[in-house]
Amino acid sequence: MRYLPGLCFFLVLVQGMSCTTINISNYYRKNQSTLDSIEETFRVAYAQKPFSIEFTDRPFNRLSLELITDTLTYIYEYNVGEPRLQDTLLRYGYDTAAINSIITNMRSMECTWVDNLNYWTYPDVKKHTLIYIPL
Amino acid sequence: MNITYALLAGLLLFCSRLTATPPSTPKEALDLLEKTELPDSSKFWPNVRRDLFVGNLKANITAPLAIYQGSNTNFCGYAALSYLPLHDDPLTYTRFMIELFVKGTATWGKIVFTPSREVHRAAGTLRFKGILDIRPADQMWFLILADHFRSYLNFFWPRFKPGAEDTFWAAVNYGKFNRMIRDLIGYEVDATGSDIFRPHFKDLYGYLTERLKTGYTYLYVNNTYLHKKNHDKGRFRNSFPTHFIVLSSIQKADNDPESDLVDIVYWDYGGRTLRQVSLRFLKKIIFGVTHCGPPSTIK
Numbered sequence: 001m002r003y004l005p006g007l008c009f010f011l012v013l014v015q016g017m018s019c020t021t022i023n024i025s026n027y028y029r030k031n032q033s034t035l036d037s038i039e040e041t042f043r044v045a046y047a048q049k050p051f052s053i054e055f056t057d058r059p060f061n062r063l064s065l066e067l068i069t070d071t072l073t074y075i076y077e078y079n080v081g082e083p084r085l086q087d088t089l090l091r092y093g094y095d096t097a098a099i100n101s102i103i104t105n106m107r108s109m110e111c112t113w114v115d116n117l118n119y120w121t122y123p124d125v126k127k128h129t130l131i132y133i134p135l
Numbered sequence: 136m137n138i139t140y141a142l143l144a145g146l147l148l149f150c151s152r153l154t155a156t157p158p159s160t161p162k163e164a165l166d167l168l169e170k171t172e173l174p175d176s177s178k179f180w181p182n183v184r185r186d187l188f189v190g191n192l193k194a195n196i197t198a199p200l201a202i203y204q205g206s207n208t209n210f211c212g213y214a215a216l217s218y219l220p221l222h223d224d225p226l227t228y229t230r231f232m233i234e235l236f237v238k239g240t241a242t243w244g245k246i247v248f249t250p251s252r253e254v255h256r257a258a259g260t261l262r263f264k265g266i267l268d269i270r271p272a273d274q275m276w277f278l279i280l281a282d283h284f285r286s287y288l289n290f291f292w293p294r295f296k297p298g299a300e301d302t303f304w305a306a307v308n309y310g311k312f313n314r315m316i317r318d319l320i321g322y323e324v325d326a327t328g329s330d331i332f333r334p335h336f337k338d339l340y341g342y343l344t345e346r347l348k349t350g351y352t353y354l355y356v357n358n359t360y361l362h363k364k365n366h367d368k369g370r371f372r373n374s375f376p377t378h379f380i381v382l383s384s385i386q387k388a389d390n391d392p393e394s395d396l397v398d399i400v401y402w403d404y405g406g407r408t409l410r411q412v413s414l415r416f417l418k419k420i421i422f423g424v425t426h427c428g429p430p431s432t433i434k
Contacts, residue, residue, distance in 0.1 A: 072400070075410040117206065120268040125187070 022135065031109055038105045039131050042114050045098040046131075052115040053102060060107045067092050080107065111135055159226030164196045167229050179239030182259030183271040191272035192232055196225045202273060203405035205264030208300045210277040211403065212307025212315075215353060215379035217276065218402065219320045219427075232272055235279065243319055246283070253295040254278045261300060266405070277305075286311035309355050309423045312379060316427050323430045328355055328423025330376065339418055340397060343385050350428025352382045354401070357420045376422035383407065 028035060045051070050068040056077065065085070067074040074092070078085040080103065089096045106114060117130045168189065175185050195202055199221035204214035220228040227243070235241035240249045258278050259271040267273055281304065282295060288311075292304035299305065307315075313326045328334045336342050346352045358378030381402040388396035388411055395413045402408075426433055 071407065073406055073408040075408055077411075118265055119263050120266075125269055 027135070034105050034109055035111075035133065038102055038109070038111065038114060038133060041098050041102050041105075042116075042131055045095050045102070046116055049092070049094055050116070051094065051099070052113070053099070053106065054113040054115075055106065055111075060110060063103065067094070106133075109135070157223040159224050161196045161225050164225035164229040165193065167226060168192055168196070168233070171233055173233065173236060177236050177239070179255050180236060180258050180271075180275065181256065183236070183275065184259070187259075187269060188236060188272050191270045192229060194270075195221055195272070196229065199225070200402060200407060201405050203266050203270070204277070205261065205267030205300070208261075208264060208267070208277075209302065209305035209307070210281070210300060211358075211377075212312050212379050213277045213280040213305075214405075215381060215403070216280070216312070216315050216319070218381050219316065219322065219351065223320075223429075232276065235275060236272075244321060246319060248279050248283050250279045250282050251295060254282045257295060257297065257300075264300075280315070281305040284311055284315050307379070309376070312353075312355070313425055316425070320427075321430075322350075322427040323433055325426040325433060326423060328421070328425075330422065333418070333422055334424070336418065336421075339414055339421075340385065340387070343382065343424070346424065346426045347382065347384065350426055350433040353423075353425040353427070354380050354382050354421055355423030355425070356380060357422065376420075378403070 052066040052068075054064045054066075056062050056064050061080050062077060063080060063085075064075060064077045065088070067076075067088075069092075076088060078088075086096055086100075089099055102114060105111075111133050113132070113134045115132060117132055119128055119130065120126065121128060173185055173189065177183060177185075195217075199218070202214055202217050202221060204210040217228075231241050231243050235248065239255065240247065242248070258275040261274050262268055278295070278300070281289075281300070284307075285293075286306075286308050288303055288306040288308045292299060292302055295304060308330050309326070309328055310330075313324050316322050316324050343352065355376050356378050357376050383400040383402060384398075385400075386398050387394050388398055395415060396411055397414055397417065398409060398411050399417070400407055400409050
């Protein structure tokens with residue numbers, strides 16, 4: 001019993017250290033223009049040719065690019081600013097300006113991923129899409 | 136004369152085993168589906184609509200690569216397993232699914248599937264899983280496989296509850312996956328690996344290249360590294376295999392025999408992916424290699 005306060009303090013300390021929480025509404029209000037820009041640019045570029053982008057490390061220096069075609073999905077990894085990235089985008093016919101803008105904005109916002117999710121509603125069996133941008 | 140005939144017959148048998156002609160074709164499966172009269176609805180599957188069910192089966196037969204496990208579910212082992220019947224024996228698959236729809240239970244080989252009432256109710260109701268939302272036949276198929284085949288991973292999740300498709304109720308460990316191939320499909324299985332320890336390969340590239348020459352090759356991998364971001368703080372989650380992929384090809388990048396980089400083409404999540412990885416990375420994520428095929432066709 002005499003260890004209880006110490007134990008409680010330890011648990012609170014562990015809880016406090018184990019995760020960081022973000023108030024997502026405040027975050028969105030603060031960065032609305034950049035986040036909306038990522039969403040809109042992605043929506044237009046995705047409609048031309050589907051793709052997704054994710055950052056694979058904490059310092060946001062390394063990114064993985066998923067290029068989706070009818071027969072095959074290509075996944076390549078690059079360092080940010082690597083010329084090979086631009087070559088790949090040009091080779092597969094992607095809008096380089098749009099994708100570079102998304103990458104820059106994702107880095108500044110520390111967004112880890114941008115992708116498109118399809119879902120359906122019933123009973124009309126209607127398809128909807130959702131762009132998700134995890135932090 | 137008799138010896139010549141015997142030799143010829145032996146040669147033919149040998150060749151037929153080597154080429155391993157699939158037991159049925161997509162056309163046979165489509166013909167069966169076309170001529171079978173299905174009821175508008177099934178009393179066993181209250182949430183499965185006939186039009187979506189038939190459309191789903193047709194899609195699986197004509198485009199077997201497109202079968203999709205659903206976002207965030209633990210159905211990847213069952214989806215990977217489906218690769219075999221959909222490619223090699225779509226007729227048996229279609230017959231089984233029709234029987235399941237009409238009778239609520241069905242038999243595949245010696246295995247009798249008798250889904251629980253919860254599973255009957257759940258099929259057709261899974262949502263926000265991508266295209267699996269409108270694939271009731273796939274929902275039935277994945278759910279009955281998870282309901283029937285159990286292993287130690289499923290011990291604390293014995294019965295289906297809403298949302299169980301995302302939990303350990305549906306999880307597939309390596310032993311269970313190989314058992315499903317042997318028991319359900321009847322294929323010979325040559326498996327190397329485990330759930331916890333990575334197998335040692337002296338020459339991984341040579342090993343996989345050799346496996347790809349016959350049958351099908353599955354890799355049991357750590358999906359956290361393969362698909363998701365490395366931002367997760369938990370080392371525990373990052374240490375175990377969670378995903379099955381079907382390996383189609385492996386080649387040294389730029390055809391350079393000295394290169395550590397390889398281009399792998401694999402199937403998962405309803406499509407084929409080409410990805411360039413280092414052999415070092417590949418060794419790190421592989422926990423099992425399963426090589427399988429009809430008896431006597433794999434070396």
